[in-house]
Amino acid sequence: MNAQPKIAFDSISSVFELNGAPFTAVDRVSLDIAANEFVTVVGPSGCGKSTMLNLAAGLLTPTYGEVRVDGTRVTGPGPERGVIFQQYALFPWLTVRKNVEFGLELARMPAAERRRRVDEILGLVGLSDFSDALPKNLSGGMKQRCAIARAYAVNPSVLLMDEPFGALDALTRVRMQDQLLATWTEEKRTVLFITHDVDEAVYLANRVVVMAARPGRIHSIIPVDLPYPRTETIRLSDDFAQLRNHVWNSVYHQETKDIA
Numbered sequence: 001m002n003a004q005p006k007i008a009f010d011s012i013s014s015v016f017e018l019n020g021a022p023f024t025a026v027d028r029v030s031l032d033i034a035a036n037e038f039v040t041v042v043g044p045s046g047c048g049k050s051t052m053l054n055l056a057a058g059l060l061t062p063t064y065g066e067v068r069v070d071g072t073r074v075t076g077p078g079p080e081r082g083v084i085f086q087q088y089a090l091f092p093w094l095t096v097r098k099n100v101e102f103g104l105e106l107a108r109m110p111a112a113e114r115r116r117r118v119d120e121i122l123g124l125v126g127l128s129d130f131s132d133a134l135p136k137n138l139s140g141g142m143k144q145r146c147a148i149a150r151a152y153a154v155n156p157s158v159l160l161m162d163e164p165f166g167a168l169d170a171l172t173r174v175r176m177q178d179q180l181l182a183t184w185t186e187e188k189r190t191v192l193f194i195t196h197d198v199d200e201a202v203y204l205a206n207r208v209v210v211m212a213a214r215p216g217r218i219h220s221i222i223p224v225d226l227p228y229p230r231t232e233t234i235r236l237s238d239d240f241a242q243l244r245n246h247v248w249n250s251v252y253h254q255e256t257k258d259i260a
């Protein structure tokens with residue numbers, strides 16, 4: 001018997017109203033994600049990626065079907081699900097340390113324990129030397145690492161990330177991928193990571209979910225049988241190139257296939 005999935009999308013449809021008519025953004029999507037699995041979702045703009053993530057976050061309610069986390073239906077946001085968006089959403093008036101500590105204070109963690117946890121997590125994301133800096137003095141990559149640290153600090157079992165590295169330059173982006181995987185290796189979480197970058201989708205994931213648009217649906221699911229830790233050697237390997245080409249073809253040639 002299979003273990004219960006950590007996250008289950010069970011025949012999800014999300015229908016919005018558009019110019020007075022119903023518009024199906026996501027059409028009957030079913031997807032099980034195992035505990036500690038790293039799943040990336042890639043697809044053309046408008047295929048429903050953010051809608052999927054917001055459904056899992058409990059920020060949207062599906063029109064049909066349900067999302068379950070640990071077998072319990074999602075009806076709103078919850079502390080076991082950390083969400084990270086492209087915009088860093090840091091408190092500009094708080095230092096890096098205080099930003100990361102914020103959720104721990106809300107959770108009423110005692111001060112000494114808080115300090116220990118913040119030090120630990122800032123070390124994990126490589127921000128130990130910047131704990132007293134304000135967000136405005138950080139680079140984009142550092143701000144996003146701070147946001148990741150803040151989400152990680154409160155120990156959510158699920159991380160939901162919507163194009164978190166979308167605003168970063170290519171080199172910073174690659175470094176962030178390595179940093180995120182290092183953090184994830186150290187402290188495993190179930191990750192649902194949305195991107196429109198095919199290389200990023202393959203490099204990070206256990207499985208890549210390719211979505212198709214109009215209506216948003218799952219086109220294919222591609223397992224990535226590359227070992228962790230993922231390294232530059234893997235990034236430059238033939239196996240990686242093959243997988244990337246496969247995903248690329250699924251994403252970018254789906255429309256011609258639909259028409260043919």
Ligand code: ADP
Nearest residue numbers: 016017018025044045046047048049050051052
């Ligand atoms: P993606 O993140 O893949 O670009 P989204 O999930 O943001 O796609 O959107 C999927 C489709 O649903 C798009 O066509 C978008 O315009 C539409 N959509 C998303 N949210 C709403 C909403 N609140 N009202 C109407 N249409 C929406």
Ligand code: MG
Nearest residue numbers: 049050051162
């Ligand atoms: Mg989106």
